[in-house]
Amino acid sequence: MKAIRRFSVRPVLPEPLRPLQELARNLRWSWHPETRDLLRSVDPDGWTSGGEDPVRLLGTVTAGRLAALAADRGFLRRLGVAVEDLRDYLTEPRWYQQTDARAGGELPRAIAYFSPEFGITPALPQYSGGLGILAGDHLKAASDLGAPLIGVGLLYRHGYFRQSLSPDGWQQEHYPVIDPHELPLTPLLEADGSRARVSLALPGGRTLTAQIWQVQVGRVPLLLLDSSVAENGPAERDVTDRLYGGGSEHRLLQEMLLGIGGMRAVRAFCRLTGHAEPEVFHMNEGHAGFLGPERVRELGELGIGFDAALRAVRAGTIFTTHTPVPAGIDRFAEDLVARHFGEGGELASLDLQALLGLGREPLGAAAPGGQPVREGEPAPFNMAVLGLRTAQRCNGVSTLHGHVSRGMFAGLWPGFDAEEAPIGSVTNGVHAPTWTADATRRLAEGSRSDTELWELRRSLREQLVHDVRARLRASWRQRGAGQAELGWVDEVFDPDVLTLGFARRVPSYKRLTLMLQDPDRLKALLLHPERPVQIVVAGKAHPADDGGKRLIQELVRFADDPAVRHRIVFLPDYGMGMARSLYAGCDVWLNNPLRPLEACGTSGMKAALNGCLNLSVRDGWWDEWFDPDFGWEIPTADGVAAAEPERRDAIEAAALYTLLEQQVAPCFYDRGVNGAGLPGRWLEMVRATLDRLAPRVLAERMLREYITGYYAPAAAAHRAMTAEAAGELAAFAERVTHEWPGVAVEHVEPGNEPPTLGGSVSLRVRVALGGLEPSAVEVQAVTGRVDGDDTLAEPGYVPLKATGGPDLAGRWTFEGELTLNRPGPFGYTVRVLPAHPLLAHRAELGLVAAAAPPG
């Protein structure tokens, strides 16, 4: 019989053990090894069987064990130390407080950080992959630095799916239900003790209500909205059922709840706890895009019109785009969006056409997110476009991805070169305390001899071998094998064999099966008599992606072959727990995406923290930080074979095999050099990775870049943007837009010629400004080297000054000097842009008038 309801009976902890609750309910234990060890020691078996979740652990531990612990002086002493440590961590001034004090209070008092997924610990499975793990690492690093973030997300009752395999290697999906009471979740309460709720108006008079759970991530509160509440109808209750499940409308409702409901939850949280209101709003990918329109609505209640409110909202908003892959960007049919907003829906006080316009893809070839929109077709509502239009500061997640994003979204700023699109970049980072194995951390603290380093690598590899065997056995049992048939699993993997890891989600651009291009060549690598390689592979395909499932099946079938199954394994259910073991235990982390579709990639960074070397296509972060001391670059054929994907795969796979055969394996197995039986060059690379690469890949570095480059300027812009200033800026934007057709560069007088190096060219230009005054514009010379077709490379910008008044035809004269400090072909042009102190970027209003090219 099945129970129709379930609940947990919570034991009452004996008085001396009460502080355990405090430790269990703050997720800092997940990156503080001493606290984690203490919690595990409460009941080591229960810790493992309960999924390393201390709240569940404390709910199941026996009264006898609790009584014993309450009388264990050693345990109580450690408990006291851990609790003191947590309290200090939560209250002492940290980097942020010190930096803010030096900067005179310029840093934001609070920052709301919105993400559709958060990967913080395996015990809270609210993530599908890199985006969520990054969000989790962002919160943890914020906590460590003392940055006042408030995380905002959804609580999915089924999380993401759990993966297993059918006997023939087909991905199976399971959706276990999570029970909030067994997790470190606390309901946010109103003053009267009832649960705090937010609600959204849906078409047809329906209401979507969600309760707000709070998770404490060190110093950072994370608010998770949960629509599984009694007052919702069945459809509304299911809005937060799964991460990335369901059809278009389901997804739209999730995103409305995240953006609009999330903003309302932040307001409720600040009202109920006295927390400072956020001055900066950061969207981790476009899914939370509706927070902008929601804030426009809030300002509307204060009597601020749409345009002014939008200017004000943009000032404090940051949008981070995470993928150049069209399928990764949400696009909705405009009529679906229209049905949910306006009359009888949400944000009814906003002008519906203005709202729809914010997400509408521009016409033309450069339209982002898939097929270009053509004249006459309905343009989809694109969440990334919404993000870009509602945030004054935007960024990609590696230098290369910033460049790719500028090209991809250039259509939003017509008239400007793609490189001028206002999208910067902050390269992702990873949270070292979460991803560094305890043994690596201990060794890193002292000086490390080659012998110690090699012993560390071997012991991490050996742990991985045990983990691989246990997971493989469990997988085969699940696939229907009997215990007696599985003796061979004990022979799988060898702690002395070069170990490669490849684990990630399975969208097609990540090319899970590139290594299978030439199965014989792969077999020869695996079975090499002196220099064998062993490979561990893992990854989940999206439930709706049969193509991805076929790739997994192909890999599983290859790995099932008795001839190679001791050297290559596919482990189902890739998640944070498995990831930690793989990153630490592998010698080489393999990544072979289709360049440049990997926006950043972070698994290779986590591997590097443990001295694992990278073997990767130069995409994402590896394009930036590749160094022959840190690993190898797989040469790509992006130019040659872009139109022939099969040929491209074959070329790149061949390059990968060659690297493994001729460089990676020989380097690992070369034990002659220093006479101690150690691979000298390999260890040199491990050391370089730990000493020089690991400090760069940190989430703390990433967060500092966000704080100084994005959060602080956004807070300043937000503070400067009073209702009055916003109204003035909106009026300015409207006026220049109206006058712009009359703006033109009419005449450019060439100066003294011919120029010599170190000399200068004086420029005198005549411009028409329509009805605008010179202070409303910047007239600038754009200068630089020119190539064969006169394109300016790496241009510089020189502002010209207005001299005198307008001539009889109303034209103004601007002058300036161009310094010539580089020999060779040199060119310039002249253009006019709107100028206003509250604009953050020259392309911001999308207006430019350039001198006509000659001829």
Ligand SMILES: *Cc1c(COP(=O)(O)O)cnc(C)c1O
């Ligand atoms: C880091 C991580 C990812 C992201 O890896 P990529 O290299 O960005 O593909 C995905 N899943 C888990 C569990 C991770 O820890």
